[in-house]
Amino acid sequence: MSIESYAAELKSALRQFPNFPSEGILFEDFLPIFAKPELFKNLVEAFKLHVGDTKVDYVVGLESRGFLFGPTLALALGAGFIPVRKPGKLPGPTLEATFQKEYGTDKFQIQEGVIPKDARVLVVDDILATGGSASAAGLLVEKSGAKVVEYLFVMELDFLKGRDKLNSPVFTLLSGQEAKLEK
Numbered sequence: 001m002s003i004e005s006y007a008a009e010l011k012s013a014l015r016q017f018p019n020f021p022s023e024g025i026l027f028e029d030f031l032p033i034f035a036k037p038e039l040f041k042n043l044v045e046a047f048k049l050h051v052g053d054t055k056v057d058y059v060v061g062l063e064s065r066g067f068l069f070g071p072t073l074a075l076a077l078g079a080g081f082i083p084v085r086k087p088g089k090l091p092g093p094t095l096e097a098t099f100q101k102e103y104g105t106d107k108f109q110i111q112e113g114v115i116p117k118d119a120r121v122l123v124v125d126d127i128l129a130t131g132g133s134a135s136a137a138g139l140l141v142e143k144s145g146a147k148v149v150e151y152l153f154v155m156e157l158d159f160l161k162g163r164d165k166l167n168s169p170v171f172t173l174l175s176g177q178e179a180k181l182e183k
């Protein structure tokens with residue numbers, strides 16, 4: 001199957017919730033994908049097709065939703081998985097970055113020394129909204145001395161222009177929201 005046909009099938013599984021978690025947000029719920037093994041398998045297969053022969057040493061997944069498929073994708077690519085977590089969850093020395101997102105401020109941490117210098121990394125998450133989360137994660141990868149080969153997302157909220165904050169190529173599997181939710 002092609003990436004496009006995987007994408008069409010996956011897109012039809014998503015559910016939208018207007019005004020969640022706050023007024024004016026159209027929330028894209030991608031959890032139904034994980035309730036069906038064939039959809040979950042196809043999500044990973046579609047990303048794998050996109051990555052192709054590109055050399056990847058690590059997949060870095062963002063807490064929480066990037067943890068749902070990041071490790072599975074890493075395994076499928078023969079790469080390691082490294083978590084970027086919200087503060088206070090990782091033991092030992094960490095690197096930290098603060099960021100703004102679509103609905104609030106947050107912090108991310110990564111353990112120091114877990115990514116070898118010059119490693120080739122894919123940063124993966126479910127949604128690219130303002131780009132705050134992904135750019136903070138990219139910064140942590142760069143602070144570790146590694147290289148972000150590409151950012152991979154299931155979906156993008158195009159109107160927020162999050163990709164402008166990212167300084168490596170960006171791939172989004174499904175077409176996203178082009179306009180803000182009308183009241």
Ligand SMILES: O=P(O)(O)OC[C@H]1O[C@H](OP(=O)(O)OP(=O)(O)O)[C@H](O)[C@@H]1O
Nearest residue numbers: 063064065101102128129130131132133
């Ligand atoms: O591009 P941004 O504006 O940074 O927003 C995108 C991020 O927001 C959501 O995570 P969130 O932290 O809300 O919750 P989660 O723990 O459920 O992943 C989403 O899963 C992305 O990680």
Ligand SMILES: Nc1ncnc2[nH]cnc12
Nearest residue numbers: 025026027028102127129
């Ligand atoms: N509209 C949205 N739907 C789901 N997750 C999100 N994260 C940030 N914005 C989101």
Ligand SMILES: [Mg+2]
Nearest residue numbers: 063064065066
């Ligand atoms: Mg998230």
